[in-house]
Amino acid sequence: MKYYFLKTVAILFAINLISCSDNEPKENAIEQQKVELIKTAAAITPATINIQPYDGLDEEITNYIFAELNKVYPKVKLLAYNPLPQRAYYKPRNRYKADTILAILNNTTANGEHTVALTNKDISSDNGPGVPDWGIMGLALIKGKPWVASTFRVSKTNVKQQYFKVVIHELGHTQGLKHCPDKTCIMTDAEGKNNTENEKGFCKKCEAVLKAKGFIVDKFIFN
Numbered sequence: 668m669k670y671y672f673l674k675t676v677a678i679l680f681a682i683n684l685i686s687c688s689d690n691e692p693k694e695n696a697i698e699q700q701k702v703e704l705i706k707t708a709a710a711i712t713p714a715t716i717n718i719q720p721y722d723g724l725d726e727e728i729t730n731y732i733f734a735e736l737n738k739v740y741p742k743v744k745l746l747a748y749n750p751l752p753q754r755a756y757y758k759p760r761n762r763y764k765a766d767t768i769l770a771i772l773n774n775t776t777a778n779g780e781h782t783v784a785l786t787n788k789d790i791s792s793d794n795g796p797g798v799p800d801w802g803i804m805g806l807a808l809i810k811g812k813p814w815v816a817s818t819f820r821v822s823k824t825n826v827k828q829q830y831f832k833v834v835i836h837e838l839g840h841t842q843g844l845k846h847c848p849d850k851t852c853i854m855t856d857a858e859g860k861n862n863t864e865n866e867k868g869f870c871k872k873c874e875a876v877l878k879a880k881g882f883i884v885d886k887f888i889f890n
């Protein structure tokens with residue numbers, strides 16, 4: 668009797684061991700899955716995009732950019748109007764140095780956030796030796812925190828949509844995108860011209876990069 672009892676205990680113990688050894692990998696796998704999910708969520712937790720409008724820009728345009736960015740991205744914050752920084756002003760051409768604007772905003776933008784500067788004034792950037800003041804529509808560094816976009820060089824007949832395309836082209840650079848060979852892609856190199864009317868949206872390749880950063884890419888389509 669005692670023998671049978673011990674045998675039963677031994678069998679139960681063995682079953683228990685088996686079931687334990689059977690459960691453990693499952694639990695580990697679930698824990699591992701949880702860790703992976705948390706990691707993925709952290710990777711696509713969207714960084715705040717601040718919108719910094721500068722004095723002189725029509726409020727209707729500022730509100731349009733805010734509304735359009737809000738449709739494609741969940742964390743957009745509209746800041747109060749500010750005067751353009753005086754030290755960015757380049758009197759001989761009545762332009763503002765985009766590089767200086769970016770340097771200033773780089774210091775005032777928290778790590779992990781972005782700031783887009785909106786202006787109606789003409790902006791310029793150095794374009795190699797002999798071209799210290801090249802008029803541009805927008806400027807950003809690859810993976811940089813701030814970017815700047817100006818309405819000055821967009822067509823007066825389709826200001827808002829063309830301007831939004833400039834804004835999201837520079838946004839693309841801050842998200843790590845370089846220029847794209849597809850001329851209908853927002854990330855195409857304008858090569859000193861206004862190509863926005865030919866841009867229909869982001870190509871699949873550029874879209875994938877933005878999607879991974881938390882952008883609702885299906886809404887970046889222009890007719």
Ligand SMILES: [Zn+2]
Pocket residue numbers: 836837840846855856
């Ligand atoms: Zn570009």
Ligand SMILES: [Zn+2]
Pocket residue numbers: 847848849852853854855869870871872873874
């Ligand atoms: Zn592209």
